[in-house]
Amino acid sequence: MVAAVDPTYPLYPIACILSAVMLLLVLITSFIRQSWNLGVAFLCFWLFWENITFGINAIIWSDNSDIKLYIYCDIVTHMQVITSVVKPMATFIITRRLYLIASLRSVELPDKAVKHRNLAIEWTLGLALPVIVAGPFYYIVQEFRFEVLAGFGCQSTADDSSLGILLINSWAVVPPLLSIAVYYPRVLRIFYQQKRAMDHFLQSNNSVSRLSFFPIFALASIDLILTLPVGIVTIVLEVVESLVQTGNFPLYTGWNVLHSNMEPLGLSYTKLVAAGTSTLAQLYFVHWTSPVLAFAIFSLFGITAEARASYWRIICTVEGWFGWKPPIRMRKARSPTGTTEFGARPQDTSLNLDIESQPSYVDPNARAEQGIEGRGVRGLTHELEGDSYPEIAEEPYMEYNYTANTGAHPNQHRGDYDPDGEKPVDASNAV
Known part of the structure; x- marks a missing residue:
């Protein structure tokens, strides 16, 4: 077997597959909790x-x-073009949503018309526009059917021209620059100038907490740091390479020249090294930004308390399919409400910045009945799908745990009482 041309092999494919699994976990847990931030969802997908x-x-x-x-x-090369547009667009969507929340001091938009218009804008930026860029825009400046690089596989190819930069490469620069110039500083200014008011808003509005707001802000910052330099370096290298090879940088090479021979092109690792250290370094950097960004997303959203609870719920479900049951001690360890029992299982809850598209409200006045060792029970968070308006969830029916407090069940005096007939729901399932 011939040795791999990449001296770090198999580090890169392991990192890519591991990061993909992590992103899948984030998507699955978000689906289970019905907790979506549209910009983050586009980016993860x-x-x-x-x-x-x-x-x-x-x-x-x-x-x-x-x-x-x-x-x-x-398929893969067109997907690469889509992702190259989605990454900066997701940052723009996230920072724009953060600005709306910080300026309006509300997670819901004023009326239905504004809500629908905002939703249309986000779907256009996050899906429709990337598909258009990867379709007709890319075909206009597509130099080869695809390019195969030793050690990296098939890659998309765009014409080294002003039109190629405008239609393909500019998306990695313009949206991040708009985020930095328009929304990013405004969010920071609002928080620092009106820190006390924003602290009161984050504390009083249970749908947006510091624990959920700042991970989103951190993700937007990381994406900006990774995406914007890559876009700028790519454009600069393309211009310099074209000037060195041809002496000029054309406006457009020409439709007939580009599409007369659309056969794939293969480049050995030796040719990549011969292209120069800057070109090879830029190639490695571009490929490593995706797994690094995925690791950052998982560290921000994949290890939260809600995510860990979802992982445990998935494990318990899978074990149930095979007839296994987790130890009672493990189930009790994940029951933060002690002996409180609920008559019905509520919808899963999350405060994972569902400023996302689903604001959530918590009823802090909901309390368990007085006999349960003075322990209060918080209201349920009702997550809504899409950019719907928040609704106050109904307080779940709660049973007093007579057995834990009196040693006897209230129906024990009845002749037809069956101690195995009533099986309360474990409170850990309601978290």
């Missing part, structure tokens, strides 16, 4: 597919630049 395909590519073409798997490469 497309990053998942990009990382999984990057990992596969690095394995298949680890020691060669053979042109093969034509249909697969066609």
Whole structure:
């Protein structure tokens, strides 16, 4: 077997596959909790597919630049173009939403018309526009059907021209610059100038807490740090390379020139090294930004208390399929409400910045009955799908635990009482 051309192999494919699994966990737990931030959801979805395909590519073409798997490469290269647009657009969507929340001091928009318009804007920026860029825009400046790089696999190729930069590469620069110039400083200014008022808002509005607001803000910052430099360096290298090779930087190479020969192109690792240290470094940096960004997303959203509770719920469900049951001690350890029992299982709750598209409200006045060792029970958070308006969830029916406090069940005196007939729901399932 020929040795891999990448000296770090298999570090990169392992990182890509591991990061894809982490993103999948974030998506699954968000689906279970019905907790969505549209910008984060777009970013996680497309990053998942990009990382999984990057990992596969690095394995298949680890020691060669053979042109093969034509249909697969066609799909993957167009997906790469979509993701290259989604990453900066997701940052723009996130910072814009944070600005709306910080300025309006509210997680819900004023009326239905504004809500629908905002939703249309976000879906256009996060899905429609990237698909258009990867479709007709990319075809206008597509230089080869695809390009196979030894050690990296199939890649998209765009014409080194002013039109190519405008239609493809500019999206990695313009949205981050708008975020930095328009929304990012305004969010910071509002928080620092009106810190006391914003602290009161975050504390009084249970749907937006500091624990949920700042991870989103941190993600937008990390994405800006990774996306904007890559976009600027890519454009600069393309311009410099074109000037060195041809002496000029054309406005557009021409439709007939580009589309007369659309065959794939394969480049060995030797040719990549010969292209220069800057080109090779930029290639590595671009490929590593996706798994690094995925690790950052998981560290911010994949290890929260709500996410860990969802993982445990998934594990218990899978064990139930095989007839296994977790130890009673483990179930009790995950029951933060002690002996309180609920008559019905509520919908799962999350405060994971569902300024997202689903504001959530908690009723802090809900209390358990007086006999339960003075322990209060918080109201339920009702997560709404989409950008719906918040509703106050009904307080769940609560049973007094007579057995724990009196030693006897209230129906024990009845002749037809069956101690096995009533099985209260474990409070850990209601968290």
